[in-house]
Amino acid sequence: MNTKKQNYTLPIVMMFALFAMIAFVTNLCSPMAVIVKNQFGASNFAAQLGNAANFIAYAVMGIPSGLLLEKIGYKIRAAQQVDRVPYMLVLGAKEAEAGNISVRDRKGETTEMSLEDFIAKVTTEIRTRSL
Numbered sequence: 001m002n003t004k005k006q007n008y009t010l011p012i013v014m015m016f017a018l019f020a021m022i023a024f025v026t027n028l029c030s031p032m033a034v035i036v037k038n039q040f041g042a043s044n045f046a047a048q049l050g051n052a053a054n055f056i057a058y059a060v061m062g063i064p065s066g067l068l069l070e071k072i073g074y075k076i077r078a079a080q081q082v083d084r085v086p087y088m089l090v091l092g093a094k095e096a097e098a099g100n101i102s103v104r105d106r107k108g109e110t111t112e113m114s115l116e117d118f119i120a121k122v123t124t125e126i127r128t129r130s131l
Contacts, residue, residue, distance in 0.1 A: 006110065029054050087122070 029051035037047040076088075090102040090110075100112045113121075124130075 026054060087118075089118070 033047040033051060036042050036050070037044065084106075086106055088104045090104065092102075095101055095112070098112075099114065101115055101118060103111045103113060103118055105111070
């Protein structure tokens with residue numbers, strides 16, 4: 001059994017980059033509106049339609065994304081806190097290739113071990129009632 005501490009550097013850098021790209025695109029709308037207005041003689045309303053479309057797109061994509069994240073997060077939170085599930089098992093491509101499973105306990109610590117080791121551990125905890 002090996003317990004590993006997760007490194008969040010890459011996800012944080014990726015989120016920073018995504019927010020920077022979103023900020024760039026969002027702030028690009030107003031200067032483009034001025035160009036559209038001056039070059040094509042559009043009204044202020046017509047020139048700002050691109051800016052409005054940008055924020056409408058946030059709403060259209062943000063609401064379903066938020067609902068999906070809430071649904072998945074709720075399942076994990078309910079399993080850990082409400083249902084008091086002692087272990088969550090994760091089996092993905094990496095674990096299948098290695099022949100192991102990832103086990104997350106109530107404390108949130110993730111451990112990789114073989115299925116046989118996990119079964120032996122849980123069987124021992126059930127027998128000794130140390131769960």
